[in-house]
Amino acid sequence: MNAMNASDWMPAEAYRLARPLKLPPGETLFRRGDEPKGLFLVESGEIRLIRVDAGGREIILFRAYAGDLLAEASLFSDVYHCDATAAAPSVVRLFPKAALLEAFGRDPAAARGFMAMLARQVMSLRTRLENRNLRTARDRVLHHIALHAEDGSVVIAGNLKAMAAELGLSHESLYRTLAALEAEGAIARTQHEIRLLSDAV
Numbered sequence: 321m322n323a324m325n326a327s328d329w330m331p332a333e334a335y336r337l338a339r340p341l342k343l344p345p346g347e348t349l350f351r352r353g354d355e356p357k358g359l360f361l362v363e364s365g366e367i368r369l370i371r372v373d374a375g376g377r378e379i380i381l382f383r384a385y386a387g388d389l390l391a392e393a394s395l396f397s398d399v400y401h402c403d404a405t406a407a408a409p410s411v412v413r414l415f416p417k418a419a420l421l422e423a424f425g426r427d428p429a430a431a432r433g434f435m436a437m438l439a440r441q442v443m444s445l446r447t448r449l450e451n452r453n454l455r456t457a458r459d460r461v462l463h464h465i466a467l468h469a470e471d472g473s474v475v476i477a478g479n480l481k482a483m484a485a486e487l488g489l490s491h492e493s494l495y496r497t498l499a500a501l502e503a504e505g506a507i508a509r510t511q512h513e514i515r516l517l518s519d520a521v
Contacts, residue, residue: 326361326389329433330415331423338415343367343406349390351403356394358417362386365410368482370403380485383407392438395421407482457497460487465507465514473515 340363343349349360349367360367362384369381369390381402384390394400395417424431447467454460464487468474476483484494498514501507508515 326387326437329430329437331420331427331430334415334420334423337419338413341412341414343410343412345406345408347406349404349406349412350400352400354400356391356397356400356417357414359392359395359415359420360390360404361413361415362388362390363411363413366407367410367412368405368407370405378485379488380482383482383486389437392434392441457487457489457493458501460489461494461497461501462506462516465516469516473513476512476514 338361341349343365350357352371364386367384367388367390369384371379371381373379382390390404390412391400424434450463454463464483465474480494480498481491484491487494489497498507498509502509505517508517
């Protein structure tokens with residue numbers, strides 16, 4: 321979730337022009353190479369930003385939930401640079417590109433709020449890159465849990481295959497790593513939660 325809600329900085333005019341879109345699971349919001357329509361705010365559900373690598377493997381770049389924004393960089397690009405697909409029944413609100421950019425030009429405070437939000441996203445991306453640079457699956461998993469834990473636990477949204485893709489692991493490797501961590505007493509698992517039991521990171 322963004323630390324600052326979009327409503328804190330989004331120009332009122334842009335909200336008036338925005339329109340909701342409903343997507344069933346599996347429906348594509350946009351594809352790589354499409355002309356950008358604007359900025360999207362997820363109101364419910366889950367939208368995944370996906371790319372396919374040279375080996376045909378699907379890589380999840382980001383999982384967006386209620387309150388998250390999508391396609392921010394596309395406001396300043398001629399095309400989308402990845403695919404966006406609904407992983408659950410979802411509702412997103414589309415803020416048209418031209419209207420939003422015009423509103424930013426007339427409202428410097430809104431533009432600064434948007435830039436602050438982008439700066440926080442850069443910090444989050446650096447953290448994810450730090451995780452990808454960890455060499456072992458064990459280190460990646462523990463790093464991920466520690467970073468995302470609230471009160472010592474991480475809620476599993478969706479399934480573990482999505483988490484594996486986010487960590488750059490095969491789902492088999494993630495399953496084995498979680499089982500090993502559970503066996504050694506570092507974590508406890510339920511169907512919807514992973515809890516850290518020791519200062520393993």
